Amino acid sequence: MGISLFFFLFMRLFAEINGGSRDDECKASRCSDYDGPVIRFPFRLKHQPDHCGYPEFELSCSEDKQTILELPHLGKLWVTEINYTSQTIIVLWYQRDYLQRQILNFNLSASPFTSEYTGGDFSFFNCSENKAVELLSIPCCFLTSDLVYVASSSYSLAKVNLSSCRKIFNATLPYYYKREGYFHVNWSKPMCGNCEAKGNKCQRKKNNSTEPEIECIDKPAKGAPIDKVVLTEAILGFLHFTFGIFIIFIVYRSNKLKREHRINIQKFLEDYRALKPSRYSYADIKKITNNFKDKLGQGGYGTVYKGKLSNEVFVAVKILDDFKGKGEEFINEVGTMSTIHHVNVVRLLGFCADGYKRALICEFLPNESLDKFIFSAFGNNYSLGWHKLQDIAIGIAKGIEYLHQGCDQRILHLDIKPHNILLDHNFNPKISDFGLAKLCSKEQSAVSMTVARGTMGYIAPEMLSRNFGNVSCKSDVYSFGMLLIEMVGGRKNIDATVENTSQAYFPEWLYNHLDQEQEVHIRIEEEGDIKIAKKLSIIGLWCIQWYPIDRPSMKIVIRMLEGEEGNLVMPPNPFASMGQTRTSVRRRKTFIQPELTVISEIE
Template structure:
């Protein structure tokens, strides 16, 4: 950063000095400012001691508990924390120490019934009445406030129900007008005032300012007293002209200082903008060029654990948690966000970390998540990926979470094709063949444009590209997506066809719209879902689960057929991922696969047309360490 010129430093110092001066004038003015009489509106009651208006009068201008406020309708509202309702002030009689309250929503009766047994401190109520409520199916002549006769009923609109009106009347009065109505119940000792307009009469006994008023002085709190005692002081409106002139001079001085400071601030801002415009432009261009250069040259980098803490801002934003670690959102720069997977050092022997870095360090494909870097700092290990904002495919095909919308069949087909191309790249596009062994919707992430990217290579295996079978000592993967041969060699040997099986289950999940549960003890009375899909296709029915969309069933049918080809129990009967990509891309009608649940011998025919026949034999190889 450059050095700010001396002239600009001086301007900043002068501005700060002026601001301090303005602040002093404001504080000085507040301490000298008298407690003025204010109103919320032209026709509203005048507010002065013992009352004060909240946020307009200083605290010392009112007696404790005597607080009113002005609402958006410019009504004067009594702020009484002991009652849960808001009542507006109609008038205040300071000489007789009483005020009349009303309800601007025209439902005073109901509100007074609600608070009749509550404390109104520092106010009290003398005039209470017993009220009777009536339920009427038709309108009744009401008290209009012109005749002070308490026998007229008063409507309570907030208590009414459809087709019925509720009226209140003095229980001691005559109720001839309500003979056609049904009596509801009596309410005793309501602080209601039936005479004239509907109002509640509140009084106060302390503070008593009658002596000050008689002497022509103003009443206020003693400034040095903590017992809330009052004193009589001279009214500044009657003070001599000397005092008034002094107050006026202070105000003129403060106004001048404020205006001068404001103009000076504008000049400083303008000067700084002129000075820094070219410099900011150059820095912005350099920052953009640097980012583009770093992005083009970005390869998996090694970070220290301190770097990881800085990237994640001390692990502030947690995205999720899995079996082997926790994922946090991080930032390499203001433009580049990443997802940082911090591996749990208490689980595993580091094999998942070696698999991830070894498998992804040299992968560059649009449908495989990019490994930005890694951390191997002692026992602390972490992986840094590109950040994909739309989460996983599971979020959009699961019907359990309603916050994610259905993407549509065209988009789901594009996603299926992208995943297939990513797996094909792993099997054939790298120097060594990479077997994923954990393909499922949770491990398919979606970028801003919903382009799918394979992730989580913790279970991956590398083998020679020109050989097919991999030796394994233990089963690996996620229940519901693991190929049969991974569990038992009676179904065949483990190979890249195990990934094909998992992809087939993923396709069936996409048309099913809910989590795969497979054949478990909890659903032994239900059809195994893939078998149910095959039966629907065999009967010529639509295999999809409807998402509220009507229309052509061509895409879900295609996904179902390809999925059933991929989950053939014998690995030899499954297509390669290259053939799967051709089936998803092609427009021809696909041949229905053989029943994968018949547990018969090999049927090595899958095609995008009746004449196409592929026959693959698999060779046994040893996994590369």
């Protein structure tokens, strides 16, 4: 923008100095570079603006570079001389337009010009022999076969041999010079003669009046051209100075931007170092949390506080207060979360292992956990809307799929529940709390466990009894299904406080309604909400199938969530086989999965 403005101003000033002014538009000129009259005010050429001349004083240049004046009735006249002091011009008939009607109708009354020397009557003769010695010959184009001569009526024709001549006509014409056909005319308005006689310049005033007015101004002295050169040099010097200042500003600004970019890069590197899991002392933890001033929540694992790192990054600090055993939960979280980098998984920024003090520093999520938005007890279950709930479900599913397939080792979270799903400022979900997580090789798909892990209501059946199968990534699928159904119902799946006992276990009540093709009117506000609620319900019921082999993988779950509701089919009833062994139940096999191989846990 600055360069364009500077260039525009430079060109504007240059144009003012070199041909862009009013004077240059109206500068004196000629039709020929070598001869012909000088054309200036009150005359102007056709291509010049109207203010350069006086009305009806327009001249033009012919193809042979002759100066032409065109007048009413008379046509085109060839101007051979202009005297600006006496206000007289000398003209002759322009040969190509010299016609008999122009001679016979000679009249200057319709033009601003007059002729002082009318000359009286003239006689025109057509002669077959040359009479140039005795008579004045004139150019003629309407009788090209013979010569045409003219003589004043006062001229004694007795001395002229007219035996080879024929009189054509008589006409009243202005006085002719003795040269062929030349005569002169005058103008009285505008009155510039006195101005010209003083060596000054006559020009049209710069106003908008209908009647043009003239003014006489002093011509520049002989030293004026030098002054113009000096002025030009001064302006160019100023432009060079301004351009130099502009270049200095550009260089300064460029260096400033480079410094800012360098500072930003340094800040980014500092922030990046902060984003890597770093070890902090307990004194650092107290400083980060402002001596544990802002408490975010509390649970069986410990207490969470809001904190801020030195680089203005807000964090959530979880202080672990249960250190029975060998601190396995702490080791799991640090070891697992430090290798995870996914948009739907909470990032671990640092940790504290100072004596018996244990703490985890994670990124801060301002909207806290999902349970505050889906359970009626918090009164916020209407605020998200079904489309946002569907987006959250897809984000959680992608995070779990990353843990199962995207890391160097397969990670089983084993505690998927609404409380462990945190929401950022845009309500994007992030999986947190890896205290119960287990790692296994990607070549194997199951782990052996001696103790059930997880939260009641979300624990897969195989975690409690190996009669249902082996613990594997399908255990997380089961927990996700229970979470999905809670998102649909806006309540805990097991709720003994409801009046209707048939609704005490919500997943079974939901399945029965869908299986009987009954409408599930759950917080439905728009027609599109019904489709989303039904889709989430069917997918959730697929995920909580009693046996792991009947549950879809998270990859298939994502495909189902992102697909259309009409493409889904109802799963087998997962509640018909509750309490029975796998071999005693007849079930529809929709998802064919290989048998899971049991391997040992990787500590």
